Amino acid sequence: MGYHETIGDEAAKMLAFVESGTTDSASAPMEVPATAYTDTDYFEREMETIFLRLPLLAALTAEMPDPGDFKAMELMGKPVLITRRTDGSVAAMLNVCTHRGMILQPEGHGNKKRFSCPYHAWTFANDGNLIGVSEPGKFGPVCKEERNLATLPCIEAGGVIWVSLTHGADMDIAAHLGGMLDDLNEYDLANWHYCGSRRIYGANWKIAYDGYLEGYHFAAAHPETIHPRSFSNIMHFTAFGPHMRVGYPQVTIKEKLEAQPRERWGHIENSGYDFVRTIFPNVSIFFAPEITQVAQLIPGPTPDRNTTNLMFIRRTPPRDAEDAAGIEGMMDWLADVVDREDYGVGLKVQQGLASGALKSVLFGKNERGNQYFHKYVDWFVAGDTDAEPPVL
Template sequence: MEKAEQIKVLKQLMAHIDAGTNVDAGGIRHTPAETYTSPARALQEWDRFFRGHPQIIGMSGDLPEPGSFTTHDDFDLPILATRDQSGRFRAFANVCRHRGAIVETETRGKKKLFSCPFHAWTYAPDGRLVAVPKEDHFGQIDKDCHGLTELPATEHCGLLWVHPQADGVLDMDTLMAGLTPEFDSWDFSRMVYLGEDTYETPMNWKLAIDTFGETYHFSALHKNSLFPFFHGNVQAYDTYGRNHRMSLCTRGIDELRGTDEADWHITDGAFPVYYMFPNVQVNVGATTVILVRVYPHGDDPHRSYSRITFYGRPEALDQDDERLVELPRQFAEIIRDEDYVAAASSHRGLRSGLLDHMVFGRNEPALHHYHNTYREALGLAPLPLMEA
């Protein structure tokens, strides 16, 4: 984030604290309960947002060197992500071209070759078929035509993007919607992988996204966990196409008053959270990044899971500070044990059939923006704004 933007955001937060105000969406909106409970809607989302839309599957640090790989199956599509011999990020259908077996079964690691466990057809990290056992018995195979099926993939601003369809398009200008310079300034490509957790939850996937959309709940839900460290119901908010940036206000901002603005850094008084359409949150701390990817279980509207991946800046790792790993994991556990528990309770209430809508307040602009861009992507009318 450019210095001028950091100062602008911090001053906005200070102004809200001083005036006792928050970002104002100008009114309230009602979102229908079926947004979260409709099987037909869930099927539409699965096809449109997860099987037919570019996905962020991680950060550059997941593939730190040639031969590194990760595997993914979050779109009901086995994916093998590699860094090939030249250092290029590649993505393939993790499916053997012989009989369709899954080639690589490990979650992550480093290998020079990938061998199918069924008949040992073997592939290089660039997808080439390099060995067919007993080829003289099997029959002549044109190896150039039987490599792993490659998927559109690009490494942009330290994020790994894949389109689940072989004929899909990665239009980074549209996907980033103006965020590229800011993401470049964070130097995400240098982040080092620290670990990953998966949280299974009995709720619609969008309720998980919603928990990141406001700090109105901090003084109640997080009164003994996050609220001592954050000013609740105070935020700065900016949109970038279907994406947004919400800057949470930490209590560290109080220490910046009266100091030289030239010495301010955004993470001294704020915690930037980027939402990347349709299902990713990038949480940026001073020394760590927490990447949250939220998925439904296929077209089931009542179950979802979140993959929480932790990354650290290499210079912080050099200090051998255990808190580098402990603090982001503690933050993620609060999401699991407080936010997601409350959201699952909301889902249970919505499934009761006794509510026909939920209400987004004027102090919850991220929810207004998220749900209207979501609806626009599905060809639905926007939620009307009503005076509060």
């Protein structure tokens, strides 16, 4: 079955849920210990078994499309520098000068053939090789090959630059993403335009992730923003390993689909239905008609906190100054909605759980995606490679 046929079938299932007043459901409610959101030891095991081992989205291809482009950032507390070499390939390394440990490049984007340390002016090529020691005659002999920047496993696929924070880690991105890579490739994201980013701060990373996985909260938490567009508490879930495509029917789904021949239903995303795509462990993507939002959740530094980078792309660059201003306004509006209506709620949830009032949180049958997500977190943390992974 082709991609658009699959999407069309998922749209048909969403329509059936709307017409029957039902939703995609698990077999029973499920409890998750409240300490999963608050316990320091559990948080540290999550970091070790998930975030330091799995491929992580570090950048979008659209952020750095040209040779010489770079992005300097902090990822899981580590300073990371990603570059595009002159041959168009990408490299990732720790953003740390190998002389005395100075951060080599401040956070941000740019284009450089080489990087000079602001402390003692040691110079590195954009592939991480040390090419210059300032005043070498006075400094003494240096084996440059032993002082190249520390590299990280890195691969580009699906319009995304993926990095592992563990040296020598497996970077079989096709195996990791499974069918989600086909989904990303369908959009040809590598050729989109990068619009900009916004940064917001929230509660435990799983509280933030939970919000992307269900529309049960739309009516209560988003009465004037999301709920006028989308039904509350009607969802459809498709899993690709730990990753998910979550379908949300719009209130216009019946009229939008019935206005199209059945074979066209899989070609009209955002017209009658929307999807949120989650890429485990920390990415959410929403393809909206006006602009696409990619949320990158960075846990920590403590269990009760996360930093989320909202990155925005669209198919085409701004047409003119008015269009560019409109893009800025849309990014501001989307970031404000997530910050105020989702992360604001999440911080209150974190406060409630920290009080000790609950021994566990309860996910209903309707919150099937959340149940699946938490089962996968526990499966990774357990580290039992012989145990079968969860099934949706």
